[in-house]
Amino acid sequence: MTTRKSSTVYSPVFTDGSEHRIPTFKLLKQDGSLYKNGRAPDLDKAEARRIYHAMVTTRVLDERMLAAQRQGRLSFYMQCTGEEAAVIGSTAALSDTDMIMAQYREQGALAYRGFTIDEFMNQLFGNDRDYGKGRQMPVHYGSDRLHYMTISSPLATQISQATGYAYGQKMAGDGACTIVYFGEGAASEGDFHAGLNMAAVHRVPAIFMCRNNGYAISTPVVEQYAGDGIAPRGSGYGMDTIRVDGNDILAVYQATEAARRLAVEDNRPVLIEAMTYRLAAHSSSDDPSGYRSKDEEATWHSKDPILRMKYWLEEREWWSESEEKALQESLRREVLDTMKQAQKRPPPPLESLITDVYDEVPPALDEQFDRLKAHIRRHPDAYPKSAAHVQGGE
Amino acid sequence: MTTRKSSTVYSPVFTDGSEHRIPTFKLLKQDGSLYKNGRAPDLDKAEARRIYHAMVTTRVLDERMLAAQRQGRLSFYMQCTGEEAAVIGSTAALSDTDMIMAQYREQGALAYRGFTIDEFMNQLFGNDRDYGKGRQMPVHYGSDRLHYMTISSPLATQISQATGYAYGQKMAGDGACTIVYFGEGAASEGDFHAGLNMAAVHRVPAIFMCRNNGYAISTPVVEQYAGDGIAPRGSGYGMDTIRVDGNDILAVYQATEAARRLAVEDNRPVLIEAMTYRLAAHSSSDDPSGYRSKDEEATWHSKDPILRMKYWLEEREWWSESEEKALQESLRREVLDTMKQAQKRPPPPLESLITDVYDEVPPALDEQFDRLKAHIRRHPDAYPKSAAHVQGGE
Amino acid sequence: MAEMNMLQAINNALDTAMAANERVLCFGEDVGVFGGVFRATSNLQQKYGRDRCFNTPLVEQGIVGFANGLAAQGSYPVAEIQFADYIFPAFDQIVNESAKFRYRSGNLFDVGGLTIRAPYGGGIAGGLYHSQSPEAYFAHTPGLNVVVPRNPHQAKGLLLGAINDPNPTLFFEPKRLYRASTGEVPDGEYQLPLGKAEVLKEGTDVTVLGWGAQMEVIDKAVEMTEKDGISCEVIDLRSILPWDRETVAASVLKTGRLVITHEAPMTGGFAGEIAAAIQERCFLYLESPITRVTGLDTPFPLVLEKEHLPNHLKVYEAIRESVEF
Amino acid sequence: MAEMNMLQAINNALDTAMAANERVLCFGEDVGVFGGVFRATSNLQQKYGRDRCFNTPLVEQGIVGFANGLAAQGSYPVAEIQFADYIFPAFDQIVNESAKFRYRSGNLFDVGGLTIRAPYGGGIAGGLYHSQSPEAYFAHTPGLNVVVPRNPHQAKGLLLGAINDPNPTLFFEPKRLYRASTGEVPDGEYQLPLGKAEVLKEGTDVTVLGWGAQMEVIDKAVEMTEKDGISCEVIDLRSILPWDRETVAASVLKTGRLVITHEAPMTGGFAGEIAAAIQERCFLYLESPITRVTGLDTPFPLVLEKEHLPNHLKVYEAIRESVEF
């Protein structure tokens, strides 16, 4: 060990990596045309429209739900706004049965895979049809059908889990991979280091997709790291790494396609750093005006990834203004209608408090539950959501 | 943010860092002569002899104490053997009041600073003069006088602590820095990532000294990481980084001297990766024959850092064979004599069980202690070490 | 004296501590220019500079490791963990390092200057990961102080006590009281003692014990029981570790009954420790079993949070059962 | 049947599980060619290949994160943490992730296949960081199983039970018994139930309860008390979470007395939970206070380890005090 050849120097030269800045891969200009040397990936019309549809769905959903939150209909919301290309472009380059382990701002990936507005709404309102049974805050989606791991709030925990999941895929030999999304903030966590190093050592088919959107809540990247972003850490682990313009749907798609080949065919994990920007507030609880300038926001508004894709589609005559209008309108309507339905539905049954802690309810918990039911029966007015469930019960 | 200029590419090129392998800084050949292009650091005779003395002390102490462990006089021991240059060369390049936060294999740093054989022995035997009051296993030394933080077994925890310690030094403006030692195995822990990233962001005067000795117990570096060692991670954090031949006392010294300047004068933390080899077993509990070859060990025996320095000293006529013999003999004698004394000393007093948990003993613990004393008084034969302490009541 | 909410009181405590001692530093995620996601550190960076109040990278184990190092160096770090639910990545640094620093070094080194602040507890529709009450996880760790204030006055006095105490302290702030709890808070420096419970109300029939936001719940419940003619002695434990067994035992020796409430799940919660210690101490005086009113033995839910939480009705019923046993 | 020590029984259990199901994987620090620092995984890499038994990098949070992911994918990871003292960097992955995986996803995903093994406990001159008994830290976490075996037969049966149980399980192995405890162990597959205590000896005067290496200590103490004419009922709890309150309560209803012993510090230790629950359940039947015999409320010492540990003499005295109360 430690016997690999490395060259020798005879004076103490320090490097801080600045001499090898990792370049950014781009294909698409904001006006929808390609850079001179760029070659678009092999994206057919149907696929391109599926991607675009998911992007617009995400944007509309985000706009409507933020508004709903502002109206007090929803306790909390988080937008993907500005990062749709980074998320959807990468998911689209995968097989639909590859595993997705996301952070929380990747509803676009779900939209692309076909999570219905109804499914979104049930989670957001934590009603009786929420797969998560009303246990987690809004935007903590999950879908086994769509191979989308349920979101967990603790940051970066999914990164080392993705390494393990991908190891299992490799052992199963099913030719699938795992993509794991995380922010440049989450990349400071110990679990990032663990997950990437283990992935490189154990050669798992995983794609580590960092959305570098400039901020972790109020913390700008200059207070998050001192180096050249997240990408050079990948080379530190000996992992194939690429930096991509995260607002460039074609570049994201192509980079991820190539990454998937490395991952699935050669068991080479890949780190992708997508340079993008969180156009909205961190969440509905946040107000960014205290920590960043309008100017900066405006610069990035002018790099809107959805518009960029739209111009490209229009240039190829794969999309028209009238289709745009119709789509926007139908989506808005669907969101509003579905929201109304979802909001009206009852909460999950009282039993959902105690199920799924273990595969079966342990006796002591069952006893606690019996006492709770008896208590609610004595005070039905105090528990309007669940009193009905226990009337006439045991 | 995220607006720093980086160059652009128009096709998806991945890098795994292999194109920029970090070179190794060397000065001294095994025969004690300098590489043609190398220039020795400014080390005067007294300092050189102080370093050499510490190296030999460490080697002799390690040999004797391993033997003592084998004879059953000691429960446990860990040797620095093979890594004396990496440890002592770096400590020697610092100011004696800089803080040292070590892992556990850095007794050489203490020997250099002037920890006496007596002080070593008291810790190893956990007697009434052990600063640590017999609470920790052998080799968990500490000395406030010598600015050497008490060793803690959990790996890598000292790394982020060093960042904080150095931040405090910067705030105090006392022109001191902190050096933190760790193995390439410990560099896999989350605390490594945390400590280095925070050091770079908060610009602390810290030197991160990785002893890459090829193994973490039985785990070779190829199962520890897939990249080009630990050094390229430093560049990932935007931190000044250097790789050095860890068996080359002059290179280690010079690199650390330069690192200290960066740290103290510019608040630029530095990562040094010292390439070396653990010539002995991991600890007295380990037997490396199951996981590495005699050949490999022999290769590294031929790179012995102490011999290398000795040849250099001899070439300069700063050291002679007769001095060597005298030193070895007197050290051996001192170690054996002191060991006998230390072993004879009584254990720490019974009170040491309950002091230092808090600055004062809380009432409930005091009560537990009273019960313990009464219990021991009833069963003096069962507690031979402490029965004497409780005779005749509190 | 000024009327403040709990956040203002905490902010005021930090301000007071930073003004008094330049070695006091505040840091954590979003703690700098933003003043923390709850604004507990508002204006401290503006007032004391970026060197003494700053954002850290997003890494809890690093924040506490960094704070341990700073404290060992002689500073007074006040590290914020954004939510107590996110303190677990720092568990090793707290339990294996902060708590054992002095002991393992034979008092050569210590991290006595360390304070870790974290908002904790439910009642804000936070679900699994913005609601936990992890005090019991830490209360099994000799070497730590664990403190929870119940109102603004207590928050300032206990936080100043924590910062100045020569042992590492976890300071859990009941976040549902941040803005809801208001009261008079003295100007300037004052410290409340760690390790001491406070008897808030004397009574004869039953002792009702809690901490943090549960004190409000207890007050409501006790108000109801008093109408039934039951006289409650109410105690705020304040320090979970070391805890004030004397005060609790003295009360139970008098009342013969004890009801303890906390939000965390029952099994392994700190009420278990109290019950175990008090039944031992007051065995012959107990007139009914010591009762615990707690969250369910489940992760923290969202939509049915109300059902899960040990509210005043549940505490009220437990008091009555205890007295009627 | 073959005579084995506990390490051999554990090795045999892993071998049995890996032979039966190719989705069972063993990994951790030095677990591969070396077979683990205690040799619990000896020969498994040689037998099942490097893909199914391997060294990981040195990062406990990564080992458990990786294992969580593998379990979610449908595998049966058996992760080793080299010493239980080093499990804390993985605390977040265990407490926030493993334990809550199923609940938070509404049962869409789970990590039921996960088992984490770790040697724990004192008695081997390990000092602060090679001696801890952290079971109570985890026992406050609904969603986890926590299991401790007392001898080779139990170790194999419970470990196979843990691997096959559809919930994540922490399996703490009393390392001072690794080579010291020997006994007959059946060949091939057998599973012992999780969540069930075992009554090892019936008696009428006092119930004596423990787990793991303390069972040996209890045996010695009970032998002494029997000479004094005291009849002890001895129970091995085996599962700390979920724990078998029924069996313990049934015993205490009969004997009227309970002595519990564990190595971990008293405050916040799991004996507190048991005492609290049993005093509630058996209040009117208790003839003396429930007593805890535990380590001191300090970090684990080295030279004075013997004084610190709850040995048979201390348990013996506690039994007598309980009976003579």
Ligand SMILES: Cc1ncc(C[n+]2csc(CCOP(=O)(O)OP(=O)(O)O)c2C)c(N)n1
């Ligand atoms: C372990 C942990 N610490 C802190 C938080 C609180 N928190 C939620 S989001 C966030 C910022 C994340 O930033 P980044 O990873 O860059 O993602 P982005 O929000 O920019 O998409 C923080 C600090 C958390 N959820 N988990």
Ligand SMILES: Cc1ncc(C[n+]2csc(CCOP(=O)(O)OP(=O)(O)O)c2C)c(N)n1
């Ligand atoms: C957190 C933690 N995990 C595991 C261990 C057990 N352990 C002690 S030393 C060691 C190997 C360390 O290797 P390395 O960092 O390379 O240092 P070296 O022994 O080679 O000097 C391990 C796994 C520990 N002490 N702490």
Ligand SMILES: [Mg+2]
């Ligand atoms: Mg971000």
Ligand SMILES: [Mg+2]
């Ligand atoms: Mg090593």
